[in-house]
Amino acid sequence: MAEHNARKLRGFISVADYRADELLDLLDRATHLKRLHHMGESRQSLRGKTLAMYFEKPSLRTHVTFEAGISQLGGHAILLRPEQVGIGTRETPQDVARALSRWVHCIMARTFSHSLVEQLAWEADIPVINGLTDFLHPCQAMADLLTIREKMDPQQSTLAYVGDGNNVAHSLVLLAAVLGFRMQLATPSTHAILPRIRQQADELAKTSGAVITWSEDPRDAVKGANFVYTDTWTSMGQEDESVLRRKIFAPYQVNSALLENCPEAWVMHCMPAHRGEEITDEVVDGPRSLVYDQAENRLHAQKAILEHLMD
Ligand code: NVA
Numbered sequence: 641m642a643e644h645n646a647r648k649l650r651g652f653i654s655v656a657d658y659r660a661d662e663l664l665d666l667l668d669r670a671t672h673l674k675r676l677h678h679m680g681e682s683r684q685s686l687r688g689k690t691l692a693m694y695f696e697k698p699s700l701r702t703h704v705t706f707e708a709g710i711s712q713l714g715g716h717a718i719l720l721r722p723e724q725v726g727i728g729t730r731e732t733p734q735d736v737a738r739a740l741s742r743w744v745h746c747i748m749a750r751t752f753s754h755s756l757v758e759q760l761a762w763e764a765d766i767p768v769i770n771g772l773t774d775f776l777h778p779c780q781a782m783a784d785l786l787t788i789r790e791k792m793d794p795q796q797s798t799l800a801y802v803g804d805g806n807n808v809a810h811s812l813v814l815l816a817a818v819l820g821f822r823m824q825l826a827t828p829s830t831h832a833i834l835p836r837i838r839q840q841a842d843e844l845a846k847t848s849g850a851v852i853t854w855s856e857d858p859r860d861a862v863k864g865a866n867f868v869y870t871d872t873w874t875s876m877g878q879e880d881e882s883v884l885r886r887k888i889f890a891p892y893q894v895n896s897a898l899l900e901n902c903p904e905a906w907v908m909h910c911m912p913a914h915r916g917e918e919i920t921d922e923v924v925d926g927p928r929s930l931v932y933d934q935a936e937n938r939l940h941a942q943k944a945i946l947e948h949l950m951d
Pocket of ligand 1: 772806807808872874875876910911912
């Protein structure tokens with residue numbers, strides 16, 4: 641794993657903290673766990689281990705797949721709500737991280753601020769997993785990578801991302817940059833990838849050979865793509881901007897007309913999908929959609945991450 645401090649080394653905060661070979665090892669582990677799951681078998685690799693799950697934002701997939709995942713590996717999860725814990729009001733992030741480190745074996749946190757997850761990781765003596773922040777969504781990116789690899793060699797693939805330059809887009813572009821695959825983005829200039837992510841991705845791409853293209857035109861982005869990815873135009877916490885965002889992003893809808901530019905491409909979405917906004921019904925429910933594979937693969941990818949960090 642790349643640089644950083646000794647504590648962070650054992651967490652999963654950003655895909656860019658890992659090398660390509662480490663990410664591919666995690667995928668191999670996830671594929672094996674998926675096979676066991678489908679055979680109705682499990683291994684008790686995390687027997688007696690406890691995961692604390694802290695959610696500041698709503699969740700279906702992350703909550704269920706982490707809780708089911710650790711149970712299937714013999715451990716168990718505890719759900720913590722911000723109003724019970726009171727980080728920043730009742731006690732400091734440091735005290736929460738240090739106390740949890742004495743009781744449980746791993747923390748998974750979904751927060752608004754990315755720096756809170758980093759702070760928890762810095763202070764805890766146990767691994768901390770980023771379950772989504774306003775800035776990154778690395779567990780989703782790993783499930784997406786597993787989904788892509790089930791169709792073709794990710795390092796030979798071209799991934800198009802159309803829409804908001806948000807947390808999901810950030811983690812995907814970092815993944816492309818670490819692994820060295822081609823990614824073609826189309827975002828409005830007002831909602832592009834953050835400059836510091838673009839800079840980090842461009843830097844990593846120098847070593848991996850990744851080709852990343854940045855445009856405002858969705859038709860340009862999807863040309864030649866094997867996978868076309870989109871996400872909500874209004875992420876959690878941005879609800880007040882939803883009317884304006886619907887206007888800005890209208891030309892970025894992933895629909896049948898856009899997909900005529902890439903007749904072979906699979907379609908991806910991390911969900912929740914806002915049908916009729918960033919993606920149409922016929923696309924989500926169509927034969928090229930991988931959205932439920934991605935949702936399933938959250939379980940397997942995260943079980944691999946949990947095992948890697950706690951076994
Ligand atoms: N960008 C979305 C992802 C949801 C899984 C959000 O942050 O709400």
